[in-house]
Amino acid sequence: HSLHVPVQQNANHSPQFKQSTRTITKSRRYQPPPPQLLRMRRSAANERERRRMNTLNVAYDKLRTVLPEMDSGRRLSKYETLQMAQQYIACLMEILGENAGNQTPEK
Numbered sequence: 001h002s003l004h005v006p007v008q009q010n011a012n013h014s015p016q017f018k019q020s021t022r023t024i025t026k027s028r029r030y031q032p033p034p035p036q037l038l039r040m041r042r043s044a045a046n047e048r049e050r051r052r053m054n055t056l057n058v059a060y061d062k063l064r065t066v067l068p069e070m071d072s073g074r075r076l077s078k079y080e081t082l083q084m085a086q087q088y089i090a091c092l093m094e095i096l097g098e099n100a101g102n103q104t105p106e107k
Contacts, residue, residue: 033041060081067084070076076084 032038060078063085064076064081067076067081067088070084
């Protein structure tokens with residue numbers, strides 16, 4: 001019995017044997033990052049989220065400035081701002097549609 005199995009033969013018909021070249025490596029266990037690194041990452045993520053929310057709030061404030069003012073005198077919530085913007089856009093589209101029908105073609 002042979003331990004090696006012929007895989008193929010080359011041009012001079014001498015058998016080439018498949019050799020096991022498996023190397024044994026020590027597997028490295030997962031090392032969680034040190035607490036200081038985790039705190040730094042969390043702090044950076046929190047800062048990015050604060051910037052994102054600030055940018056979003058600035059955009060809502062800009063949107064509120066172009067909407068008609070309400071009689072209540074209080075600032076609209078984000079949801080109310082979006083609802084009002086939808087209604088305002090619908091009204092403007094309706095006005096534009098009515099005006100487009102009233103215009104006479106120029107000669």
